[in-house]
Amino acid sequence: MLMTAEQEMITTVAYESTFKKRMRNLNAEDYRIIVEELNRIIDGGDVHTSSWIPGSDWRGTLYEPIWISCRQNSTEAAKFYGQILYKVMMDRPETWCFGNYTNARGKTYFRVD
Template sequence: MLKNTEGKMITEVAYKTNYTSLMKKLPQDKHRAIVTELNRIADQEEVITSSWIPGSDWRGTVYEPIWEACGRNDEVAAKFYGQILYKVIIDHPAEWLFGKYDHARGKTYFRVRSR
């Protein structure tokens, strides 16, 4: 479950038309592997900064198929990866908040803990 810092529930990926178009180019088995890896990270972390996860060279990683689906365009791939992570967090059972901060590219997600 994802909310912005004002508490508004987020239920859909931003730029959904672009996301849907690129998803058609990403093989389903590769997408499942990426989602599995991102869920593993989300299950373990309290804070996730999107741009810090995949690193700068995706070759040989679970994220390489994103880059391939985006025609090996680094900028397009980074944005699409961000959308995939966004969707993973939306679908994650834990409650998360997110914001955009100057210290990093992309978004930073914070797990909300029950008191």
């Protein structure tokens, strides 16, 4: 479950129509593997910063299909990856909130329950 800092439940991915368009270009098996890995990482802690998870060079990693599905556009791939992680956080059973911080690119998620 994902909530705002004001404790409002988030039930849809930000920019949902764009997310759905991007999903059409990502193989379902690649998506499953990415979600599985993100859940494994999230299980390991109570604070996660989105941009620190995949690293900066996705070539040869399980995140590479995101980059390929975005026509090797790193900016678009980063946005799509952020949406995937956002969805993973929404779908988790525990409660998470997020914030944006100047020293960290992307969102930082905090477990709150």
